[in-house]
Amino acid sequence: MPFTLLGPCDYREEIRKSRFLALAAPVASAAEAQAFIAAHSDASASHNCWAWKVGQQYRFSDDGEPGGTAGRPILAAIEAQDCDQVAVLVIRWYGGIQLGTGGLARAYGGSANKCLQAAERVEQVAxxxxxxxxxxxxxxxxxxxxxxxxxxxxxxxxxxxxxxxxxxxxxxxxxxxxxxxxxxxxxxxxxxxxxxxx
Known part of the structure; x- marks a missing residue:
């Protein structure tokens, strides 16, 4: 049985001088997910990468990071935590050290995973x-x-x-x-x- 979040949550981490902020929230629709991402994206950040899943619908964005290194790992974290009706935004402020594609995927997916693990969750009832x-x-x-x-x-x-x-x-x-x-x-x-x- 999938879970959703009881409310918004966040997780902060520094990886090789880059700062990562993961924000997650329950959403009831695609429009609500996009509104959450738009409202919480930081224009001063290097990248605002995100993913959301509502039932069979899902979307993700690498926001300028190399393809497949940010949005897809965030979506994988949502699925690994058995979450639905959830949006996750991971904001990165670049610290001057390249992480490489594997390092980026681990950083984005890991931040999203730790954020969702710390969140208060509730089982969804059909x-x-x-x-x-x-x-x-x-x-x-x-x-x-x-x-x-x-x-x-x-x-x-x-x-x-x-x-x-x-x-x-x-x-x-x-x-x-x-x-x-x-x-x-x-x-x-x-x-x-x-x-x-x-």
């Missing part, structure tokens, strides 16, 4: 997207019970008869939530699975 049409009379009670099943509302739209809720439900809680809703409504409230977009 979620199922479901929809539920709920009459206005039941809406407050349904919303109050969702927390009991670690479920959250992703979207909510209203019509003349009530609300259409899109819910994210932990897969292990689906049957229990379905039964509770059926009991509350004498069988009127039914969860409908939503297929995730590819």
């Amino acid at each position: 979620q199922q997207l479901v929809s539920l049409h709920c009459p206005f009379a039941d809406l407050a009670l349904v919303k109050a019970r969702l927390n009991d099943f670690a479920s959250r509302i992703e979207a909510e739209t209203f019509d003349a008869n009530g609300a259409l809720l899109s819910l994210s439900v932990p897969q292990g809680q689906f049957a229990a939530l379905q039964q509770t809703l059926a009991d509350l409504s004498r069988g009127r409230l039914l969860l409908q699975p939503i297929s995730a977009p590819d």
